[in-house]
Amino acid sequence: MLIIRPLQENDLDDLHNMAASAGNGLTTLPPDRQLLEGKIRKARDTFEGRCQPDAGLYLFALEDTSLKRCVGISGIQARVGLNEVFYNYRLSITVRDSRELGVHVRTPTLYLTNDMTDSTEIGSLLLAESHRGGGNGLVLSRSRFLFLDEFRQHFSDKIFAEMRGVSDEAGQSPLWEALGRRFFDMDYVAADRLSARGNKSFIAELMPQFPIYLSLLPDSAREVIGEVHTNTRPALNMLQAEGFNFNGLVDIFDGGPVVEAFLHNIRTIRQSILRPVKRVDRPLLDNLSASDRVMVSNRAFEDFRVGTLPRQAIRDEEVQIPGPIMEALGVSEGDQVRLAPLKDPLF
Numbered sequence: 001m002l003i004i005r006p007l008q009e010n011d012l013d014d015l016h017n018m019a020a021s022a023g024n025g026l027t028t029l030p031p032d033r034q035l036l037e038g039k040i041r042k043a044r045d046t047f048e049g050r051c052q053p054d055a056g057l058y059l060f061a062l063e064d065t066s067l068k069r070c071v072g073i074s075g076i077q078a079r080v081g082l083n084e085v086f087y088n089y090r091l092s093i094t095v096r097d098s099r100e101l102g103v104h105v106r107t108p109t110l111y112l113t114n115d116m117t118d119s120t121e122i123g124s125l126l127l128a129e130s131h132r133g134g135g136n137g138l139v140l141s142r143s144r145f146l147f148l149d150e151f152r153q154h155f156s157d158k159i160f161a162e163m164r165g166v167s168d169e170a171g172q173s174p175l176w177e178a179l180g181r182r183f184f185d186m187d188y189v190a191a192d193r194l195s196a197r198g199n200k201s202f203i204a205e206l207m208p209q210f211p212i213y214l215s216l217l218p219d220s221a222r223e224v225i226g227e228v229h230t231n232t233r234p235a236l237n238m239l240q241a242e243g244f245n246f247n248g249l250v251d252i253f254d255g256g257p258v259v260e261a262f263l264h265n266i267r268t269i270r271q272s273i274l275r276p277v278k279r280v281d282r283p284l285l286d287n288l289s290a291s292d293r294v295m296v297s298n299r300a301f302e303d304f305r306v307g308t309l310p311r312q313a314i315r316d317e318e319v320q321i322p323g324p325i326m327e328a329l330g331v332s333e334g335d336q337v338r339l340a341p342l343k344d345p346l347f
């Protein structure tokens with residue numbers, strides 16, 4: 001059985017192994033044990049109430065209960081830009097027009113902004129290679145929306161994700177080579193690692209503060225602005241299906257796009273419903289396709305959990321849940337649980 005639950009200290013080895021095989025550019029998940037340990041600690045402080053929930057870091061593990069291993073991770077940062085300045089470039093247009101000369105020139109231009117300050121960021125989405133395909137990525141990505149729905153008082157109305165931008169196998173980012181590197185003499189991987197250690201705003205402050213005309217950048221850099229890394233296409237696809245759209249902002253290092261949605265418009269949240277639990281004695285049907293399953297979550301903050309059920313489990317007055325799934329969710333008969341689509345609409 002696969003269950004989403006808060007990330008714990010003993011997930012560190014699994015998390016480190018996944019981060020090590022993920023390649024470059026996953027800024028928030030570098031293969032750095034000390035840093036990952038610090039993140040787990042911050043997330044534990046958040047779930048256990050030692051940190052303001054409105055400023056917390058919520059990290060979730062996808063646990064394969066038969067392997068007793070964490071096989072995926074996803075996260076929510078309740079607010080960005082609280083303790084450091086959060087930078088993006090806004091992709092705008094500069095128009096120069098001269099009627100006398102008959103010239104009308106439109107030049108795409110990057111402006112440095114702090115527009116996402118105070119917004120809620122989802123990120124850190126990573127699934128072990130062994131568990132990709134078959135809907136596990138959908139559970140990992142979309143289960144966060146059940147949490148956001150349940151505890152919306154702690155989050156901003158606007159939810160966004162910075163998608164991983166283009167870099168090659170050797171870790172070279174065409175935008176960084178053309179821009180960042182000119183002002184901060186370091187390769188992209190090293191700069192990315194420094195950002196992960198909390199130095200992103202420090203690096204950003206050394207980068208050009210004036211607008212940048214794209215026509216002055218090489219084609220290789222222009223082509224990747226607003227584009228995602230190949231391995232990130234499924235992540236983008238899942239968010240677009242939830243109603244997230246490109247908001248005109250890009251990452252200042254690799255040019256990856258920022259996508260955003262208002263919380264109340266996110267598809268999972270719009271379609272989620274509550275039902276009381278009815279215990280049933282039925283096989284678990286672990287191998288159903290994503291279209292035949294729905295997500296089910298408990299309503300607990302500290303011990304939030306999400307699993308999946310066959311869609312026929314939802315009845316008008318109740319949801320029928322086999323005992324082992326009730327135990328994994330930590331719910332009893334009669335408790336209300338939240339249900340939402342995994343792939344196709346509930347009804």
Ligand SMILES: CC(C)(COP(=O)(O)OP(=O)(O)OC[C@H]1O[C@@H](n2cnc3c(N)ncnc32)[C@H](O)[C@@H]1OP(=O)(O)O)[C@@H](O)C(=O)NCCC(=O)NCCSC(=O)CCC(=O)O
Pocket residue numbers: 022026074075122123124125126127128131132133134135136137138140141161162163164229231232233234235237238239241290343
């Ligand atoms: C992103 C995940 C977790 C997704 O898991 P899976 O690969 O198992 O996904 P999946 O279930 O096979 O596919 C999910 C959906 O994407 C679609 N899909 C699959 N391949 C695609 C492609 N090449 N182009 C476009 N869409 C594609 C599938 O049809 C499916 O949608 P349908 O079911 O509708 O057909 C994984 O690929 C991964 O760990 N990638 C490497 C790490 C990474 O790049 N993470 C994102 C970083 S950016 C970030 O973290 C911010 C974003 C965020 O947090 O959400």
